[in-house]
Amino acid sequence: MPRREHLLKIGVSGIRGVVGEFLTPALACSFAQAFGTYVGGGRVILGRDTRTSGEMLTHAVSCGLLAAGCEVVDVGILPTPTIMIYVAATHAQGGIALTASHNPPEYNALKLFNAQGLFFNNYERAELLDLYHQSDFHQAANEEICGVIPDHDKAAKLHFEKVLAHVDAERIRKRKFRVALDAVNGAGAVTTPGFLRDTLGCDLEAIAIDPTKVFPREAEPKPETLGEIASLVPRCLREIGFAQDPDGDRLAVIDETGVVLDNDDVLALAVDAALRRLPGDVVVNLTTSSVIDDVAAAHGRRVYRTPVGEANVVETMQAVNAVIGGEGSNGGIIFPAVHLCRDSYTGMAFLLDRMAETGEKISTLAARLPKYYRRYGKVAYQHGRLGTLMQNLETRFPAAEKDRADGLKLLLPEGWIHVRSSNTEPLLRVAAEARSQAVVEKLYAEVLGLFKG
């Protein structure tokens, strides 16, 4: 049983919780009415992933939006990036996606987008939250109340067209790649088979593509949860395998031998593909591997580092007009020429395009990347002890170059250490990276020793 405070969270990132006792229809409705009031009425795009609570929450959110005088365009079950792109393309006032992304199926959440189809920035979020707490919603009278327009067909096509503009679709189709897909019965189950099979001409072997079923595996696409697709790829002689999260923004990649590629390496391959096409810099978070710096350097480009969190990466990407960005560990590839959001479809297209262009296997492309070794973990700490722990860490590595943008990152000649506290619980997240297994183990053990000692 998780602690009660985590069963519902209303904060600057919106509202997220366990459906039922905690995330109630009334709460979702009120939050949507606050959102509708904040965007000032007009058209709002509403979509969702495949969670069982999606239908119930769609109606609750529609109710709140209509009560605020908005017109609701219900795009049904679609990946989050597709919804965001559609908000921008249709000049809506905003959008809401009902998805708890990689959280377990009992959770759901409202993801909120502004008129550009982007996550609200920190200032917008704070304003909306104040409005919600004040309950000072616009209460539309009968004559101001609009309707719900179902619009299930156009958004995915639009998204795919945007992605195809940045790859050579013809050469991908010519290769008739043998591809495997695990869509976790999520939103990707609705659109990804069509994308790979029809749009990119792949020979597809797909599992978990029934949007009416529950998630067959843990929702987050990480190596330990991807056993089924990983064994399917070599068995069915696939050249590459893709795994999505329930709302289709994150991507994991399996090579032809059945090895789940490191997400930092997948991001590095995408960065390489993007920088081959467009000039500009790269933005990643502090915990992302140094392999990104090597790839960018090979193209003569700069890497900007930000605190962990998609919103932080996106904000810096806007500021420096970056060509590509992302967060390595969680499988997020952000390519603004398509849209400023994590997009697994851009990732799939980039990798297939590189394979078509080079004629190389995906394992070969990955093996060409500089090799780094990484360790991740978390340590519980007592409230009030955080400052001391961080100071001990600093004292232990006096010569290190320090970055304090998000916790503490120590850059050492032999690698780096990044320690940051979780936003939601008294936990320290520890990451370390080096060029050899032995060195990373040593760094990691030292940090753990400091915290436990």
Add this chain to the structure above:
Amino acid sequence: MVGEAARSLRISQVGLRGVVGAGMTAAHVLDFASAFGTFLEPGRCVVVGRDPRASGVMVREGVVAALLACGKDVVDLGIAPSPVIQHTIRRLDAGGGISIGASHNAAEWNALKFFGRNAIYLSTAEANELLDIYHLKKFNFVEWNQLGTLLTDYHALDPYLEDLAAVYDFEALRKFRVVVDCCSGTSSLALRRMNERFGFQFILINEKMRGVAFAHEPATNKDMVALQLAPLMQPLGADAGFLFDADSDRVAFATEDGAAISEEMVLPMLADYLLPHGAGKLVITNVSTTALVDEVAARHGGEVVRVAVGRQAAIDALSTYRPEQIAIAGEGTGATMMPQFRFIYDGIASMLALLSMMRERDARLSQIVASYPKFSILKGQVPLVTHRIPALLASLRERYPDGRASVVDGLRVDWPDRWFHVRVSQTEPVVRIICEQRGDAPRELYGTLIELVRSFA
């Protein structure tokens, strides 16, 4: 003094009703529908329909979300007359239903009407339980994998009409030339289908359903009949004219010669028609309804049971008798319930009963109306300070000691050929005054009553 704001929302045994935005909000809708989902027995689905008000879509979304969250499967009929919603509850053996719509109120209002297991309005005891759950706000929301599913049924009309056809002789009734003022409401759906499928000749005016401004006030009263419907009767050569409210549970009518008839006439005429037809001898109505009901009942050896004004009292009274004892139940507003339809307020069935009466008696509508002794009724209202009401009622009783007094609801005093009724409205902060007399209007009595009530204001 009670201001406008206090009149824009009412939460009571009758359900939730208010001016959307100003009084009734999405939050009220969610909480009330969640209370209903909690109140219902687990298991069965819930039928939902609405009238054409623009706010109906917003309310529907909230109602559906709340019911799904309570684990109820929801069958949405879309825009549908209340009697069709109730019919569908029975057809599907559903756990209950909600009609979204403020029936005879103006377009800016909306309301939730709740039906229980047998499609009947909730009893007072059930309504109180629902209110308690609403106020406690402890709802039975189910877990993520137990949530209900939304189904739609846009063909609920046909089975309803087939059941009507089993009771009424459609073959004979369709010969009548009938004009109907749909007042932008749901009746057009049923009547148009009756034209298509059964060859009726309904001529519909204000047929297009409207979400914002209705063609006129959707009240079934004499003034509204006189507005557009009655003047069309002779030019169109119609046999009868009917006016429905927005959700088709009430009806008023005009005769073939263009006369707008008082809504009070619907109940006594139907009682006159039904009493000789069936075993039931009881007519259930309220203390404000015309004395003509008593006269008609007496002709057929029937008995009138008078209860307090309002739907709730009628529903509770119905449940104290066996269905076969009852001929009809209803009020002077044009809302009647008949045993053939298991006691649902149904304007369409009421209309068909009046047409059947014309056919069986082979009489014009004006002739039937003329066959009753003339009663004249006067209705008025006076705003009042609530705490002086007991003193007012006591004073009225002292002023008229010679009449037979009833305190079922306020004060009613009866003399052989006239009566008056003074009561506090359940929906507005006013005292209602009604008096009726055989023959000409009791203007003197009415004037005295108004003056007396005003002296307490």
